Amino acid sequence: MKNFRDSEPVTAVALSPDGRLLFAASRSLQLRCWSLESGRAVRSYKGHAAPIADMALDASSTLLATGSADRTVRVWDVDGGFCTHSFAGHSGVVLRVLFHPKQLMLVTASDDAGIRVWDLVTKSCAAVLKGHFSAVTSLSLSPDGWTLLSGGRDSIVIVWNLRNHTKLATVPVYEAVEGVAYLPPSMAFPGVPNQPGEAGGKAAKSQLVAFATGGEKGVVKLWRSDTGKCVYEQPSSAAAASSAAGGIVELALLASAGGLLTATQDGRLLFNRPAGDNLAVAHQLIGNNDEITDMRFVSLGTGSSTATTRSSEDAGGKPDQQHAARPALPSHLAVATNSDQIRIFDSSTMHCTATMMAAHDKDINAVAVAPNNSGHLASVLRVDFLSAGTQMLSAGADGLIKLWSVRLSGKALLRKLRCTDAKCINTFDAHEDKVWAMALGSPSGSVFASGGGDGAIALWEDCTTGDADEAAALAEHAVLKDQDLANALKDADHAKAVTLAFEMRHPGRLLAVVRQVLERGQHDGSRALESLAAAMRVDDVQPCLEYCREWNANAKNCHAAQAMLQAVLHTRRPEQLLGCGALSMRAKFMEADMPRSNLKFAFVWEKLL
Template sequence: MSNLKEIYEKSAEFTAFYTGGDIQWTNDGLQMLCLCDEAIKVVEVDTLITSLIIGETEEDAENDQIYTFKISHSNQSIVTAHKSGLIKMWDKETGVQLKIWRSSHKGPVVKLAFDSTDENIASGGSDGNVRLWDVGHNTCTSSLRGAMGVFSVLEYHPDSSKQLVFGAADDTKIRSWCSKTGKEQLVYSGHFSKVTALLFTLDGKYMVSSGRDRVLILWDLNVSKALKVVPVYEGIESCILLPPSFKIPNFNKKLETEGVYVACAGEKGIVKVWNLSMSRLMFEQINSLVSPSTEEGGLSITHLLYNQARNMVSVVTVDHNIIIHDLETFDSVKQMIGFTDEVLDIIFLGKNENHIIVATNSQDLKYYDLETMNCQIVKGHTDIVLSLANFPTKLEMFVSSSKDNSVRLWLQTPNNTIHCLAVGTRHTASVGSVYTSQTSDDFFTSVSQDNCIKVWTVCKPAEKCVEQNLKCSHTELAHQMDINCVAVSPNDKMIATGSQDKTAKIWAEDLTLLGVLKGHRRGVWCVRFSPVDQVVLTSSADSSIKLWSISDLSCLKTFEGHESSVLKVEFISKGQQILSSGADGLLKLWTIKTSESKMSLDNHDGKVWSLAISKNESYIITGGSDSKLVKLKDVTLEQRERRTKEREALILQEQELNNLLHDKKLLKALKLALRMDRPLHVLKIVNEVLKGGSEKLRETLSDISHTQKETLLKFAVEWNTNNKNCHAAQLVFNILAPEIISGNLKVPSLANFIEGALPYTERHFERLTNLLQDLNFITYTVNCMQPHSVIKFK
């Protein structure tokens, strides 16, 4: 039994830090401020640690969602606009709220902007108005009118002496106002769709605007004239002005005499650099990790951020990935996954299992380094990846299946990149599950919503790293409804499938049907072969796990404990135990022999779809619908060692206590018994001390600490419930009461002590009063019975 697991503890947790909306990069390039659900998370770029959360209190999170935010130019403060109509200012370093005021807009505030001095803030609302605020005096200095609809961009002119505010709303016109007088200055008409960005050149002469109407416009600020209208052939969501001196691949800036250089991105998922002055495309990204939008007018990239300190550009995608590129080489230097959505499957990868592959609600795979949690996005599938499986004999090779009706064979290269070896496209519906051969790397199986099971032959890697076509060796119509899962036996001789038709089936390697397992009341979610016995494990939407005999197809055991569908099960401890995860968010550890649940962990807020176990079973990684990855460590040995040490220490203390009692060292014995939390031993010692009188007890108790007195008081309340021990308890109360009344002894839970002691004390008092009355009556009776002088009558 010593090799059985008892407990896994959470050693790390990786949660979402960006769920869409505003995102900003600090001037030093070390942190990103990301809008995540109802709060702002400050994420360290190098370590991916969330160092600060702004607006995370229950009141803020539940009732006052942050709609938009802006960081000041000095990076010292952050201003946020909330659902309640409030505007709040926060200290960026501590997250402390500095100021709060009401926006006075008729609808929500959707855009905020600091002026170059950080002394004034502009708020643009959905009511088409802009309000200007003096931060120092908390006053509204102007209300700027003229725009119609919801603001999409709002910016101060970088030169504070010009005192200009620019904004564009649903009417697609860019307006400028004087920030001092509040009067409208110039209107820039040129866009025919939503304006998405406004940029100003360093010399203050020109403005660049981008829009969903697929053009970039270069404006002369002074006359509101469009100098250049450059068609970019895609809807632009974000653009950045590149610095005067910069380098990008395949472009020699010295050949250009002058120009306004703008990098833009949006619909196509690639970054382009344009010289607006000459209407020329200078650079087009070829190594993009972002998939283009699948819908007309849809988005792929939502933000472009430039950091001058690091000379890097961040690309923020519509599925919440943040990809950081070095501007000079435009190589990807870091990939940050802000929000993984549902985690559908996880596998360990590599000989040392220091990487994991994660399938999320996306067509891209996420390839994580477990030490740093750095991520690489692996592209290949064209629809959501549903299942993953690695080869036990070759841990750097794995298989994936997807909603695009295909399976793919992948290889981890020595330089830690993922390369697709081959593709199989013989299924006619979503491929829900794959499983690899266990004793070789010769084949793998897949099951699909087309109700078929297929066996695929693994091909050898091509010399020129060209994707090959996988060949299917066997196909069988396996079930009458969707097939949810497949598994291969440890000797590769059998295959098991589980389906929505409530059955699991066992097949020979050539897909000859060997038997049907009937007994579940709902669809079967997972099936696994035991690594040592001739048994099969199934889990179902009926909340149960069943163990079946392969030889006679009978159900041997049923494990019940989950409250809803059991989505994943795995054998561990050489087939003696089971790990299961369910739609109730629980991870359970079962011992087969006793049918007992040894452990139940509640680390997830929703369905736990994925459960990956390392080869030596020391680590588990779980993932689910809450976009959370939880790493668990086996601490069974540590816990056993801790229990052993505690037991040894207890034995030594017991021996020491007995020795002190034997030697009549009552004060030391009392202190030790109190430290050991032994009320009966303490009672024994108190009664022993009382043999010398109550004053002796008073002297003894004066030598113990306040903490020990508090423990003694707790024990006394316990003794007081028993008539035999109430005398010692009442004496302890009597001795300690003056100290409590005077304030020398502070008891945090004094009310609980009094509440526990008072009813029994009243009962003892009543009992003793009755006893005293009875004794007095007996005394009177006895006195009456004493012989008196007899009067003789004559």
């Protein structure tokens, strides 16, 4: 587990496709690049004049695009760490950035209802796509890069042809869209006929474009652009988990696995896979008690995820720039939450394999990935085999000790060990200088010592079994608490539900309680909230105000946030608020809401003029 610290909440995260680098931006306006191998910051620089809302890397992991609340878009050279492009044109917060998979082209979306296409060669805006009437919250491209899907909170999805920047279809989906995904013709989904060819070609208008949507109703729907009809909607039983969790906030295509991944507002990951004529929830991950804000696939390991470059030709016969070959099935999924953690899930077993304290004290809103290098960064100074030769320890001049899983045949033992013969399964970092010596305390390697040029001796013990037992106990406890909370919500026992939500530090569940209480009506709901606020422990007041601050940043939750804030302020005496630091939290609450308020005032003023 790596521990990285930032003084402010993280607003965007991106993981490079090859798994070498993690990019994180926070409200401190710092953009940091972390090495996943060493756990150290490679570089840190100020990216924008306001927080970054979204980030994305191109297919080659050499360019990073950032969209910010300062209404600008910037492109960065990953290896050099400098800005190569700076674009201005949006009149609102840039919510989404997306690279073209084969061309030097960037697509961005904003809460000003506009979509812009940027040419990275000429460093200019190639087109402005107009058709939405509210914030554009999601973008998706076809594999060939010429068909664009955009979804927004105006409850429509628009299909665009990026060759001539024209609108191919407008499909009303009857809910605020938070995620949209292009469905390739070769993949089998319920109600979607298989059709060869790409929809972005010359005959695009005669071909259907199939896509999936997810939003506030918490249901995955599949659509056809040629008829504008919904061809499949998840039954209520399959979608109960996401609809009860506050709706879908992210949706992504599992291209290699043939399914869809959805993230809910209360922090659940649902793996939806075709099963006959249905789209069933095959797996559900409840790996955290926080709101999921971003997620990226990453291939960790050697060989299968190595990126290569090749040249190709587009439909017009012109060669494209070099780009990375399509990687194999991603082995892991990196998930960012509105806490200070990034969780890594194994995509095959659906288990959380690692938790990173992502250098931030508060929320993480985005993740991104870059090239993988699992070996030592300097000379290897010492090697020892353990576990009957199936594992190996290596110490290097980079101050790191690595544990390798080794699979060698008899002939392989007589030749040079290659990177394909071993897989790094853990890295130990305790020395500030070269690691010169290692001593095994047992043949199995359950205990070993290391000494380095820093004059320090480190004693290591295998805690795998103990950690696994502890994790299992915590998981069981969390499941039981979660079930108690769900029962309390069903029985309308709001006092018990609030107590459990604070014990679990689960803002999503607390939000569900507030919403259920407010359904009684304004008068009765306000009185019930004041009763709940008065019964809260003193230690829960500050977390409650922090949750209100985060809810207020989302238009769907701002009414619940204001109602809960009013209830707390009405039921707590000034000395109680001073004792828990609530007044400083109130100042941060107003500061966080100021940019949104300024945008609303500017919009109203513009309309009045």
